[in-house]
Amino acid sequence: xxxxxxxxxxxxxxxxxxxxxxxxxxxxxxxxxxxxxxxxxxxxxxxxxxxxxxxxxxxxxxxxxxxxxxxxxxxxxxxxxxxxxxxxxxxxxxxxxxxxxxxxxxxxxxxxxxxxxxxxxxxxxxxxxxxxxxxxxxxxxxxxxxxxxxxxxxxxxxxxxxxxxxxxxxxxxxxxxxxxxxxxxxxxxxxxxxxxxxxxxxxxxxxxxxxxxxxxxxxxxxxxxxxxxxxxxxxxxxxxxxxxxxxxxxxxxxxxxxxxxxxxxxxxxxxxxxxxxxxxxxxxxxxxxxxxxxxxxxxxxxxxxxxxxxxxxxxxxxxxxxxxxxxxxxxxxxxxxxxxxxxxxxxxxxxxxxxxxxxxxxxxxxxxxxxxxxxxxxxxxxxxxxxxxxxxxxxxxxxxxxxxxxxxxxxxxxxxxxxxxxxxxxxxxxxxxxxxxxxxxxxxxxxxxxxxxxxxxxxxxxxxxxxxxxxxxxxxxxxxxxxxxxxxxxxxxxxxxxxxxxxxxxxxxxxxxxxxxxxxxxxxxxxxxxxxxxxxxxxxxxxxxx
Numbered sequence: 372x373x374x375x376x377x378x379x380x381x382x383x384x385x386x387x388x389x390x391x392x393x394x395x396x397x398x399x400x401x402x403x404x405x406x407x408x409x410x411x412x413x414x415x416x417x418x419x420x421x422x423x424x425x426x427x428x429x430x431x432x433x434x435x436x437x438x439x440x441x442x443x444x445x446x447x448x449x450x451x452x453x454x455x456x457x458x459x460x461x462x463x464x465x466x467x468x469x470x471x472x473x474x475x476x477x478x479x480x481x482x483x484x485x486x487x488x489x490x491x492x493x494x495x496x497x498x499x500x501x502x503x504x505x506x507x508x509x510x511x512x513x514x515x516x517x518x519x520x521x522x523x524x525x526x527x528x529x530x531x532x533x534x535x536x537x538x539x540x541x542x543x544x545x546x547x548x549x550x551x552x553x554x555x556x557x558x559x560x561x562x563x564x565x566x567x568x569x570x571x572x573x574x575x576x577x578x579x580x581x582x583x584x585x586x587x588x589x590x591x592x593x594x595x596x597x598x599x600x601x602x603x604x605x606x607x608x609x610x611x612x613x614x615x616x617x618x619x620x621x622x623x624x625x626x627x628x629x630x631x632x633x634x635x636x637x638x639x640x641x642x643x644x645x646x647x648x649x650x651x652x653x654x655x656x657x658x659x660x661x662x663x664x665x666x667x668x669x670x671x672x673x674x675x676x677x678x679x680x681x682x683x684x685x686x687x688x689x690x691x692x693x694x695x696x697x698x699x700x701x702x703x704x705x706x707x708x709x710x711x712x713x714x715x716x717x718x719x720x721x722x723x724x725x726x727x728x729x730x731x732x733x734x735x736x737x738x739x740x741x742x743x744x745x746x747x748x749x750x751x752x753x754x755x756x757x758x759x760x761x762x763x764x765x766x767x768x769x770x771x772x773x774x775x776x777x778x779x780x781x782x783x784x785x786x787x788x789x790x791x792x793x794x795x796x797x798x799x800x801x802x803x804x805x806x807x808x809x810x811x812x813x814x815x816x817x818x819x820x821x822x823x824x825x826x827x828x829x830x831x832x833x834x835x836x837x838x839x840x841x842x843x844x845x846x847x848x849x850x851x852x853x854x855x856x857x858x859x860x861x862x863x864x865x866x867x868x869x870x871x872x873x874x875x876x877x878x879x880x881x882x883x884x885x886x887x888x889x890x891x892x893x894x895x896x897x898x899x900x901x902x903x904x905x906x907x908x909x910x911x912x913x914x915x916x917x
Contacts, residue, residue: 424908486548604704624738681724
């Protein structure tokens with residue numbers, strides 16, 4: 372029975388291995404049931420999963436929208452049956468001006484029958500504005516939607532652009548689900564805060580080079596990094612050293628780190644988010660209604676490259692390289708497209724500056740295999756990078772210091788044949804960005820924590836059970852001259868427990884399962900708290916309140 376769990380996981384998510392679909396909640400396409408309806412729904416819970424279930428939704432907050440005039444533009448309205456991209460054109464709205472207080476992207480999707488989860492992307496003018504995965508459908512069909520605040524890409528939306536979208540899919544006699552999507556942009560009149568909206572959004576040239584405007588004073592790179600492709604890197608957090616008897620091996624174990632370099636010089640490090648797609652952990656019944664955190668909302672990793680602005684502003688192309696530490700040599704499975712956001716000094720033709728510090732600590736990575744009736748791999752890894760530099764702007768010299776520290780600990784346990792396969796893992800990504808110039812020094816400190824704790828077991832009756840908890844947490848504190856000026860806490864927690872029969876037709880799986888999500892976001896800006904619970908695909912609780 373060796374490899375059965377992992378091979379089931381690989382089959383459960385056919386994902387793109389090339390460029391793929393960033394930050395916003397998912398809402399059910401139908402009216403969401405509130406707690407007042409819970410009692411009535413509980414009575415309707417079936418003994419096991421049937422041929423239909425509640426449309427997918429998450430507990431994340433909806434995108435807030437201004438009460439101003441709005442205009443809507445359709446980017447794509449199409450179906451995906453294979454790996455042929457949709458190609459179209461975008462024209463800016465004429466009735467809402469060329470500056471907007473907010474721009475909201477919405478994707479509406481439908482699918483029915485039988486289909487795996489799929490990854491997709493949406494590009495406007497070559498800029499990746501959305502990356503997403505899809506839910507697995509019921510035989511009767513489901514509908515879902517994704518919304519994302521894309522105001523930061525306003526510079527791209529001001530001119531006509533090519534549009535390309537792809538959700539790679541396979542449709543045949545067995546996998547019948549055709550994925551229908553409609554993607555729109557809604558523009559709201561007004562002007563956003565200048566600090567939040569870059570002057571330009573750049574992409575890398577074909578040779579992975581970047582040429583910035585010579586008056587750039589701030590640079591942020593976005594990397595939509597996802598392990599995918601249907602191979603072991605889709606489940607990189609389960610990889611073990613070559614010495615251990617497990618179906619997914621990597622030279623030094625499961626530690627992964629997404630690095631960005633400028634002309635070969637290390638410029639940024641980050642922990643990738645441990646995405647679990649809707650066929651993940653061998654058990655799609657976990658995800659039919661509530662996906663794991665970020666599964667439909669693949670947020671980009673952000674790197675503040677402002678310390679390198681003085682170097683990049685020389686008017687020449689510079690090589691930008693993104694790589695994933697820990698991937699075995701020659702093995703594919705990661706996609707990492709890059710957007711580069713730049714803010715310009717309108718009063719200067721050329722902003723000069725200098726990189727003053729680029730200090731990387733030693734990358735510590737230990738993965739220890741302990742044999743036994745229950746095999747075990749213990750991983751402990753960490754890395755730190757500090758960069759600093761200044762730019763001489765029309766409003767004076769501005770110094771930026773970026774300090775980032777990563778850590779990962781995990782315990783991976785499995786038995787013979789991988790009939791039990793469990794992981795308890797934590798990733799932390801701590802970042803501090805200090806900007807000193809034109810007033811008191813400002814620091815934003817962000818502490819990110821990702822957790823995964825669960826196990827899949829196959830009983831002697833060929834019944835598979837998965838119990839899993841996932842966490843996406845972040846604490847942010849803003850200070851000015853050492854005094855706190857703002858703070859926030861995010862705690863997005865998913866848990867699920869689902870069981871079904873292996874190696875039988877779909878209608879004989881006798882599947883049962885519960886899932887829940889609680890999304891809490893609170894701080895100096897207010898409070899949001901929503902909880903969802905499901906049983907056998909029925910939404911049994913939708914509770915909000917702080």
